[in-house]
Amino acid sequence: MRQPIIAGNWKMNGSRDSIRELLDGIKAGMAEVNLAEVAVCAPYVYLADVEQQLTGTKLAWGGQNLSTEASGAYTGEISTAMLLDFHCKYVIVGHSERRSYYGEDDALVAKKFAVARDAGLIPILCIGETLEEREKGITEQVVARQTKAVIDAVGIQALGDGVIAYEPVWAIGTGKTATPQQAQDVHASIRNMIAEHDAGVAAKVRIQYGGSMNAANAAELLAMDDIDGGLIGGASLKASDFLTICKAAG
Ligand code: PGA
Numbered sequence: 001m002r003q004p005i006i007a008g009n010w011k012m013n014g015s016r017d018s019i020r021e022l023l024d025g026i027k028a029g030m031a032e033v034n035l036a037e038v039a040v041c042a043p044y045v046y047l048a049d050v051e052q053q054l055t056g057t058k059l060a061w062g063g064q065n066l067s068t069e070a071s072g073a074y075t076g077e078i079s080t081a082m083l084l085d086f087h088c089k090y091v092i093v094g095h096s097e098r099r100s101y102y103g104e105d106d107a108l109v110a111k112k113f114a115v116a117r118d119a120g121l122i123p124i125l126c127i128g129e130t131l132e133e134r135e136k137g138i139t140e141q142v143v144a145r146q147t148k149a150v151i152d153a154v155g156i157q158a159l160g161d162g163v164i165a166y167e168p169v170w171a172i173g174t175g176k177t178a179t180p181q182q183a184q185d186v187h188a189s190i191r192n193m194i195a196e197h198d199a200g201v202a203a204k205v206r207i208q209y210g211g212s213m214n215a216a217n218a219a220e221l222l223a224m225d226d227i228d229g230g231l232i233g234g235a236s237l238k239a240s241d242f243l244t245i246c247k248a249a250g
Pocket of ligand 1: 009175231232234
């Protein structure tokens, strides 16, 4: 059985004070989370605080992006070694906001996945279609193309070392969630496509849903066969909502 994983993606939100309060709240409720693995992906500058507050707890943490370079003259960038210095376990790669606002294409995202995995981080690979692509009926082709770019770059076994987050772009931060069936259909198509390469990897790889998952809708999304957790933006900024989602995962 795949262990569900709930990860908070804080994006560019929070302050030292608000993050301390948020993590205190999450830690206080973790005793009631039985099954799910729980992680938070913080802005880089807060990783030291997150590490300090979460070391010795069940919670893991990670970054939201990384450089493909190891070190050197890359102003503003953060390397895998730096993330590991703060004991990050996860790193998000290819979030739709990175793809659309910062021009990250499939090839760059695949390279980031490879660099993260080679360094011993667990990449959370984000994929998903825009509203226009959904309306054209090409959702499955889009997520297959995005996934295949990573398989081509790193191989199918390495893909299985990561986590996949299916996040329909039209559902991110909009309050418009995919219905459980809509999400399940895409998750199943991703898993089937992976199974064409390797049935073992398809059976074990965790596929999170992301896009306006919240305390009210998490249980029915997480009940679907191929939904193995959530990547949570807005609702991860409130401890009680985030914990409700974690508990809904078991
Ligand atoms: P949201 O964001 O939960 O605020 O829609 C999810 C994400 O972008 O990972």
